Amino acid sequence: MTAYDQAELAQALLSEIGDALFFLDPDTDRLLEVNPVALRLTGFSRAEVLELPATHLFRFESSGGAQRLKGAFSKTMVFHGQDGFLLRTKDDNWLPVSLTVSRLHLPPKPLGLIIARDDRDRRAALAQARRVEAELRTVLGSAPGALWSAERTPGPDVFSGWQFRYVSPQMADIAGRPGEPYEHPFKWAEAVHPAEREGYRAAVRRLLAAGEDLEQLYRVQQPGGAVRWVQDRLRLVRDGGGRPLRLDGCLTDVTARRDAEEAVRQSEQRFRALVEKSRDGILLLDERAVIRYATPAAKFVLGFAPEDVVGVDLLSLIHPDDVPGAARRLGASIGRPGEDVPATLRMLGARGGTRLVEMNAVNRLDDPSVCAVVVNYRDVTERDAAVREVAKQHTLLEGLFASVPDVVCYQDRDGRLLGCNPAFEAFAGRPASALAGTRCEDAFAGEWVPRIVAAQQVVLATGRTERSKEWVTYPTGRKALLDFAIAPLRDDSGAPVGLIVLGRDVTEQNRLEEELRQSHKLEAVGRLAGGIAHDFNNLLTVVLGNLELIRCGAATGADAEELLASTERAAKQAAELTKQMLGFARRQPLRTASVDLNQLVRDSLVLLRRTIDARIVVRFEPAPHLRPVAADPVQLQQVLMNLCLNARDAMPEGGTLTVETADADPPDGPEGKRFVRLSVSDTGVGMTDEVREKIFDPFFTTKGVGQGTGLGLAVVYGVATAHGGSVEVASAPGAGSRFDVYLPRGAVSDDDRSPTRAEGANEFPRGRGETILVADDETGVRDLAKVALEMSGYTVLVAADGAEALDVFHRAGGRVRLAVLDASMPKLSGRQVFEALRRVDPELKVLFASGYHGGGLLPADDLPGTRRLNKPYVPTQLAAAVREMLAE
Template identity: 75%
Template sequence: MTAYDQAELAQALLSEIGDALFLLDPDTDRLLEVNPVVLRLTGFSRAEVLQFSVTYLFRFEAAGGTQRLKGAFTKTVVFHGQDGFLLRTKGDTWLPVSLTVSRLHLAPKPLGLIIARDDRERRSALAQARRVEAELRTVLSSSPAALWSAERAAGPDVFSGWLFRYVSPLLGRIAGRPTEFFDHPFKWAEVVHPGEREAYRVALRRVLTGGGDCEQLYRVQTPDGGARWVRDRLQVVRDAAGRPTRLDGCVTDVTEQWAAEEAVRQSEGRFRALVEKSRDGILLLDERGTVKYATPAIKFILGFAPEAVTGLEAFAFVHPDDVSATRKRLAYSLSHPGEDVPATFRAIAADGGTRVIEMNGVNRLDDPSVRAVVVNYRDVTERDAAVRELAKQHALLEGLFASVPDVVCYKDREGRFLGGNPAFEAFAGRPAADLAGLRCDEVFADEWAVRMRAAEELVLATGRTERSKEWVTYPNGRKALFDTVVAPLRGDDGATLGLIVVGRDETEQERLEDALRQSQKMEAVGRLAGGIAHDFNNLLTVVLGNLELVRCGAATGPDAAELLLATERAAKQAAELTKQMLGFARRQPLRTAVVDLNALVRESLELLRRSIDPRITIRFVPEPELRPVAADPVQVQQVVMNLCLNARDAMPDGGTLTLETTEADPPSEAGAVRRFVRLSVSDTGTGMSEEVRAKIFDPFFTTKGVGQGTGLGLAVVYGIATAHGGLVEVTSEPGAGSRFDVYLPRGIASDERAGFRNEVRTDFPRGGGETVLVADDEAGVRDLARVALELSGYNVLLAVDGAEAVNAFQKANGQVKLAVLDASMPKLSGRQVFEAIRRIDPGVKVLFASGYHGGGLLPEDEPPGTRRLNKPYIPSQLAAVVQEMLTGA
């Protein structure tokens, strides 16, 4: 053997080996030598590499790799061909490598050797293999059949040692179980239907013990107890000795196919039964038109036995007047295959009567061995009569639809008009045919049309009926109050096909209801009039008497001052009483404000005490810290008046009338958190029966005698409560009195109820010499206003009527800064004067001072730059309001 120099041999191995070699001192972790492969892989020079530590050059992709590398140089930890390491390159990138670590026992000390093999190609090949495998699994999983494959390892018999290589996820879905359930091929037997499980196992045993491939049709049982039909194909691969080494399975869900085939089988059976039992008939004719076969239906229809018509001409029992037309229709059908045009004719029955027969489905048999024609026919006598009746009903419904006074139209699911009745055409101002295909907001320009479109979309989305009431404008400009209902238009299957819209013009009804409410309110005023007149006369007695004592000198000095003070108090009480009566009797729409319910009840009781029988004790139990309500104060006062007067009438011999306020929610609002304030009015009167209690809120229902009531009191109470978003509940029994609970929605607390007394001032504010016009047809009021304003330093112009006021304003040539106008004056009202002087000077300020604000004598709203001062007023009040308006304070 040739002797080689060991040093040269080692150097050759180090240089020529294809892996990267790192020789290092295991104690210091410093590199001693590397081969050229290291320099090629890393891009470092030999000098650069030898400056690095091993832990700098290598890192492990998972945690703890560095410690494993260091420990490999001990005697106890060694590893070879370890993947997952990375080698640093000069560009600070990392190359995947697999490492083999060895310990070289050399003198004078052991050294470490790291062999790093470039792992990029292997990893690339592995990634490619995984991609191919993933793609293959995707292809297999998308197959309509569940595929699986299993291999057999060593085992004592052919039934052991089997493991899956692949299982399609579809296999688990067919069985209704997760794929992990099938941990070996024979686990599938557990999901086979119990009635077929043994047969499945026998077939499987035959395949494994020498039989060939097999195919089975059986059921599998799902966890919910259901069953699915599958077709199972099983193939076996054997080794040279004939032992099975691989099983490939293909399971196909054929439940729908099996059901369809079963349905066909059942359908054939049913068809045979139906042909024999059906009342629709079939005739088999030869080419000459002779009956060769007739189903039993001819017995039911015409009364002939099938064998009795066999051999007869097919038209033997057709009415003579219809024979010619029937022959032509039969010939046409035979010469135009595929055109199934029914023909109706009259047939003569066995009893001599006639029946209406519909002939359809005329076809030649395609079988060349049988030259015949099949004719289907049906008795439509009743249907023909029903069609004629339906036509009459349709005409009737069309007439009814046209006569409905409400606006009715119908639309498709896109909200496009399809048609409507004459009332709809009158409302739209155009024929319904011209509106077909248009939407509501494309026909009507009003804002309500946009809201209507939104309501239609809501109905289509939810299937619920929507209802609204609002003012709309006709094409001719007339405004009307419409109660509109938008409902889904459904088909026979319940699906929403479109919309039906019904609108009712309730303008006149609203006017009548308003008139009835006002009439009932005035009835209550009339019932209060006696007591109010008594108190008003008492107050006038105090005023006139005290003034006479002062005027004649009977009272002087301090006594006269005391009498004048008493006179002032009596006059203020009379003014407050007049203010309450005017407010209660005023006709006005619902004006919601945040009000103190306790204060409203107290004001109402001040009026009521004058007309309540002294034998009736009135108790008011207010909740001290009651939250305010969001309500119209005038209408709430009417509720109190109506309930208290109703209670008074229920106690003709006296009793106790109790009013209570508290925060409480009605039982129907269970779960709500104190959203309502409750006013309770109870009495100890006669009470009501169940029958009466069920009708008390009906308009015009009353238990009083003729001329003692309109029957609107409680109906108005109910209407006011519901208009505010509240409700009324009543409890009563005969002889046990009655209790009415009125629930009103809570409002946000605010101080909006400044009374007459809070407006009174005792000082006279000083003005800046501005010119003020005072127009009032009452001389005493004019003089009082002039004195008050002149004392405050204003220049005052006076006018005795509306026309004189406008002339005086014009002559002042822009000097008038503020006008004090009465509402009711001769020639021109306060509103007319306001409009005239605002045309002259749009910036002039106007103070409306009047004891009555109704009848259109004043503007409905409060225009900018205006205020209102209720009569009666005192001089200091007038001067203070004028100063505030002129200075803006």
């Protein structure tokens, strides 16, 4: 079975159907769409007709019809084809139409469909037929001969169940029984002379059994005893299956031959009326293909009057290129009685144009005394043009489908591929012919495949469109992020019969969005820099001042120990500030973990309070026993920072900034999913409804030039939705603002329940004399590490850069058990030294010591035999890390 694109089929049906189509909203009676036939019939433009209510275009010829039509619009939307309606045109004329009203069940709501069929031709033909019938009845009623026709009705056998359809009044006159009805042909036998009655009945039975025409002469006895001789001609008409359908008869008073001649004339007129009313052109040719008779339809097909073509050679009216084929067909028809020879050819019109004509039949007449041919043809010029236009549109749509840069395919309900575009072929690495009938799990490999297959099952079960972003690898090796949209493919009734899968490459878009978030993050870091620099200088003042007091001997004994303890505390505070700034500015993808939101807020507020105006009171109201959230802690910290800095800017004269946490679900949240709420509120200037509708739009800001990028709240919204959460806003001018960020709950882990081990134990873990290589370009750090490790019982080799580290390692002759490498060193980075050392000793353990993990200076976190130690560190931390690694 050929699979057709539903959109193409719908477009072809809308454009090519011969009836006027009106699509409307059943609730408002407003027209939504019309097809070209509707515009041609009414004379309105599309814009004009869509401004009119549907009931304005239609009325019923008799009372009550308009109400029935309105009722159909507003209630059932079912109104089968009925005549008697009129369609309004632009010039306020009314065209007779036949209407059908139905309901189209389409999302998001049902549509009403009115089908209007132009009834002018049918009415004209019906009126003409009625006139002809009236004329025939008048003529038959006044004719001397008696004609009748009986139809077959249900009965036990072929000899019963006949009912007169038409009985000439002359039958009663001939029988001498005016006004006496004759329900069926066998009842007429009661008027036949008794001596011939059984013969009449037997002849009729033979006719019904054999089917041959019957003509018999018998007497009719009138009630007064008078006898009239009649000539009875009977003819049996059968249906397509050969079963008796109709019985026609003609009674002629042979005493008046004029009656019989009149009956023949009437029969000829009826035949001529049927022929001349045909839409097809009919020509009678002699054996030389010269036209002897032409029906009026020839005038419409060729533009000639029938009398203008009589005596003309038919071949002279055919296009010269088609004459040889037409001549062969005509010759074959004349030589083979009863053979149909179909043909499609061009005929020359009266005005010099050509018309495409379909010649349906070329038959020789049955009368052997007449050597003639009947040619039946119809004009198919418009139909051929329509077919060509449909083919052109199909080619255009195929070209558009092929030019779509997105990956597109459509499947049946079982997930088997039915068709795809060239972009999908490139994605799969195979042509469509090789992919036909395959499923996603058969054609592709990767961890994203099961998720897409599961989404397809959801679409088939629910009928809704599913989306998913997946990293995929092309056959060329290129990795790309595809935004998949999986939608149902529906049939005419709206039932899902398959799937449409579209994948858009958003790799570059994702990169730009990540750079945008990083840019705004750095902007926030810059805004924090002033406060951080102030605190950092204070801490350095404490460190430098205490050391100078000890160095110059101003403090000794217990006083010196207190100064050293104060120096250590200040250094640790400086290290914590550096850690927070690096963590906040780090550029990394979404890494979801189970996060203690209360602790994250506390740590962030320590950093934030340094940039807040002293006139602003910062309050934190944590919920007790708060469930953890499933989130990226770095991005979550950025959300909190952006909201708090926006709140600060909204209170230029001071106020209260409140941060709250709670176990709460968002309004209209998904069923079965629980959330944690982070709320940031202020007592600032607030927002109008117009501003509130735009706050999450990128680059929208109410601040002056140079005071903001308009990205802060866009980043908040993006991070929340990326985590599967949402953001709610409440604000009013003069009443402040409140932002509620809902994040999905995470699982409670053992790490969340147990306290963390205190950093910096006072005891040095002891080694067993192993040889350790320390490489760091900072002399103070290198010397500190050497002294700390030698105090722990290790043999220490040192190097001032990456190249020297390799040289020292090679000269050690395989004695080095562990290397402590700085990330950034001259000549060779820590990563380059690590790769070179591992090529020599794949089992060598490496401890990376660095204050910054970005820039690709370090290898992946999960490499076996490696660990990281963040700077700044104290000697006991270094010794503990080395001991643990050597003991593994």
